[in-house]
Amino acid sequence: MWDYSEKVMDHYRNPRNVGKLDNADAIGEAGSLACGDSLKIYLKIENGIVTDAKFQTFGCGSAVASSSILTEMIIGKPVSEVRKITNKDIADELGGLPPEKMHCSVMGYEALEDALKNYKEDGYVDMDEIFGEEKKPEKIVCQCFGVTENLIWDAIKQNGLKTVEEITNYTKAAGACGKCKGLIQDIIDTYYHKEKEEKKLEKTLSPAQKILKINSIIENKISPELQKDGGDITLVDIDGDRVLVKLQGKCSGCKNSTLTIKSFVQSTLRETVDENIEVIEV
Amino acid sequence: MTNLIYLDNNATTKVDEKVLDAMLPYFKDEYANPSSMYDFARGSSNALKEARGKMKDFFNAQNEKEILFTSCGSESANTAIRGVLNMNKNKKHIITTKVEHPCVLNLCQTLQKQGYRVDYIGVNSNGELDLEELKNAVCDDTAIVAIMHANNETGVLFPIEKIVDIVKTKNPHTKVFVDAVQTAGKVPIDVQAMNVDLLGISGHKFHAPKGVGALYVNSKTLITPLIVGGHQERGLRAGTENVPYIAGLAKAAELAVDNLNYEVHEVKRLRDKLESSILKTVFNARLNTGVANRVPNTTNIGFEYIEGELILLHLSDIGICASSGSACTSGSLEPSHVLRAMNVPFTSIHGSIRFSLSKFTTEKEIDYVIEKLPGIIDKITMLSPYQDELNALRKLKA
Numbered sequence: 054m055w056d057y058s059e060k061v062m063d064h065y066r067n068p069r070n071v072g073k074l075d076n077a078d079a080i081g082e083a084g085s086l087a088c089g090d091s092l093k094i095y096l097k098i099e100n101g102i103v104t105d106a107k108f109q110t111f112g113c114g115s116a117v118a119s120s121s122i123l124t125e126m127i128i129g130k131p132v133s134e135v136r137k138i139t140n141k142d143i144a145d146e147l148g149g150l151p152p153e154k155m156h157c158s159v160m161g162y163e164a165l166e167d168a169l170k171n172y173k174e175d176g177y178v179d180m181d182e183i184f185g186e187e188k189k190p191e192k193i194v195c196q197c198f199g200v201t202e203n204l205i206w207d208a209i210k211q212n213g214l215k216t217v218e219e220i221t222n223y224t225k226a227a228g229a230c231g232k233c234k235g236l237i238q239d240i241i242d243t244y245y246h247k248e249k250e251e252k253k254l255e256k257t258l259s260p261a262q263k264i265l266k267i268n269s270i271i272e273n274k275i276s277p278e279l280q281k282d283g284g285d286i287t288l289v290d291i292d293g294d295r296v297l298v299k300l301q302g303k304c305s306g307c308k309n310s311t312l313t314i315k316s317f318v319q320s321t322l323r324e325t326v327d328e329n330i331e332v333i334e335v
Numbered sequence: 336m337t338n339l340i341y342l343d344n345n346a347t348t349k350v351d352e353k354v355l356d357a358m359l360p361y362f363k364d365e366y367a368n369p370s371s372m373y374d375f376a377r378g379s380s381n382a383l384k385e386a387r388g389k390m391k392d393f394f395n396a397q398n399e400k401e402i403l404f405t406s407c408g409s410e411s412a413n414t415a416i417r418g419v420l421n422m423n424k425n426k427k428h429i430i431t432t433k434v435e436h437p438c439v440l441n442l443c444q445t446l447q448k449q450g451y452r453v454d455y456i457g458v459n460s461n462g463e464l465d466l467e468e469l470k471n472a473v474c475d476d477t478a479i480v481a482i483m484h485a486n487n488e489t490g491v492l493f494p495i496e497k498i499v500d501i502v503k504t505k506n507p508h509t510k511v512f513v514d515a516v517q518t519a520g521k522v523p524i525d526v527q528a529m530n531v532d533l534l535g536i537s538g539h540k541f542h543a544p545k546g547v548g549a550l551y552v553n554s555k556t557l558i559t560p561l562i563v564g565g566h567q568e569r570g571l572r573a574g575t576e577n578v579p580y581i582a583g584l585a586k587a588a589e590l591a592v593d594n595l596n597y598e599v600h601e602v603k604r605l606r607d608k609l610e611s612s613i614l615k616t617v618f619n620a621r622l623n624t625g626v627a628n629r630v631p632n633t634t635n636i637g638f639e640y641i642e643g644e645l646i647l648l649h650l651s652d653i654g655i656c657a658s659s660g661s662a663c664t665s666g667s668l669e670p671s672h673v674l675r676a677m678n679v680p681f682t683s684i685h686g687s688i689r690f691s692l693s694k695f696t697t698e699k700e701i702d703y704v705i706e707k708l709p710g711i712i713d714k715i716t717m718l719s720p721y722q723d724e725l726n727a728l729r730k731l732k733a
Binding site for chain 1: 640643652661669670719
């Protein structure tokens with residue numbers, strides 16, 4: 054017994070926009086009969102706006118509900134906005150789906166992406182066409198359900214997936230023979246490794262950038278605070294992670310100066326610049 | 336909520352009022368542990384003895400010592416298979432079928448990892464067992480053949496007498512375990528006529544409650560216990576006997592024997608009425624079992640180019656309970672292993688629905704399903720992206 058939301062039940066009981074659109078401007082497909090669910094979506098686009106949408110679905114309750122609500126979500130919207138819709142948006146709009154059924158929302162996203170890939174709005178430039186570059190075939194990870202590496206990558210990115218089981222729930226990959234579980238784990242590892250590296254890169258500052266940043270924070274953030282109490286601070290020198298400062302005014306000789314240095318100056322710099330910073334009063 | 340029409344009796348059944356009445360005294364009054372020495376334990380101890388006698392009759396076993404009470408069909412199967420293997424440590428070969436219940440299939444896969452060789456015998460497109468393949472598989476090393484009496488999804492009966500003959504002719508020492516969970520109460524069971532060594536059943540499939548089962552173990556067949564502990568069940572199944580449930584199981588068995596005639600004729604008539612009507616009125620319906628010999632209560636019908644879960648959801652909305660071998664209902668992403676083993680076409684495997692009746696099913700209920708189902712199928716068929724294929728099929732049928 055699946056725990057379907059009221060909205061899911063409403064949409065499979067009374068699906069909206071069922072059928073085919075004659076003279077559709079864009080048609081997208083996802084899934085297959087052999088795999089147990091498939092979806093065809095038809096779009097009518099005028100002046101860059103989706104004016105009508107219809108669908109045909111072979112699938113379970115949540116597959117029909119995902120397709121039905123998707124048509125409601127896109128009718129009347131500009132193509133540029135429709136292109137931004139993810140599977141998560143579809144699932145959220147339905148009031149959530151059981152984890153094992155998330156792949157139904159992914160199928161909706163896939164069909165939409167497929168439709169818009171085939172559609173070229175005004176000003177759309179297909180670089181591959183211009184340079185005559187041959188399209189590389191997409192790498193299939195799960196042979197049983199024909200799931201590509203790109204789809205798995207998108208599912209991780211859009212939904213923050215972390216385990217092979219989650220990937221199976223969202224894309225069906227590894228849901229049959231399970232031979233591709235290792236490959237999927239590799240994709241997850243690669244994704245998060247890359248993300249970590251990108252974050253690290255953002256964080257690493259050159260020595261010059263570091264000095265400038267420390268100086269700016271002392272001048273703009275720390276000094277004004279101390280001035281409120283009639284004191285002040287100046288930067289004397291920076292030696293690696295050691296930041297040498299001099300307290301002035303009321304702060305100089307204050308019995309709480311050590312506390313000021315450690316719990317305010319040092320912690321502020323650690324938070325904003327580098328967690329290894331040590332502040333020393335000279 | 337509309338009236339409930341329960342057509343999922345291969346999943347579980349309603350407990351018969353008479354069964355419940357037979358159980359109640361052992362909750363309220365006769366609650367003694369049957370192993371105790373005082374007079375008060377005589378009631379429960381007698382109930383146990385009586386139940387064993389009734390099960391002996393139900394199986395047509397030679398004596399009461401051949402009856403073991405268990406907690407369910409899965410325990411019966413696990414006890415039988417593991418028990419025989421433990422007693423035949425030098426033999427490392429098992430034979431079963433591709434369409435067994437998961438309690439046998441998953442156990443065999445576990446045993447494979449522990450070094451056993453397992454042959455999984457296939458079936459034809461009607462779901463009938465390949466007896467030639469079975470014959471070729473039996474060898475000197477074969478410790479046990481585990482085979483079902485009837486399949487839970489299709490209701491197809493396997494010819495047990497013939498199977499035992501084939502196995503024993505090639506290797507008289509090989510033991511045969513029969514999973515009769517889906518036949519108990521539906522067709523006669525006679526362990527002596529079948530010449531089987533072990534046979535397991537589950538109470539809740541024939542109007543006893545969930546949580547009780549039985550295993551017949553021929554007196555010439557030695558097994559080890561699965562659950563080790565006290566002396567209960569002659570040391571073959573430890574744990575204080577579940578007296579009320581065992582009394583219920585025995586009562587259900589007794590009622591089932593009395594009801595066999597009704598099952599074979601009346602339940603079958605209603606099943607056939609439902610089946611032939613659907614096949615006649617729904618153009619994309621297809622009987623998955625063809626002409627195979629089946630238990631009287633089951634029909635498995637595939638609806639082409641539509642998906643099973645959606646059919647079940649719409650049926651459920653009007654109070655009809657059935658089940659599907661579709662991937663979406665199980666959460667396993669793959670359609671039923673039974674229908675796949677039968678090579679049911681991929682156009683209809685995902686839209687396969689099982690209706691399973693019981694003695695409580697009425698003609699009025701069947702007529703209601705016959706009235707409502709075509710409209711539901713029609714509504715779902717309209718959603719399908721395969722309209723061209725459906726139109727071709729419609730023409731073909733007309």
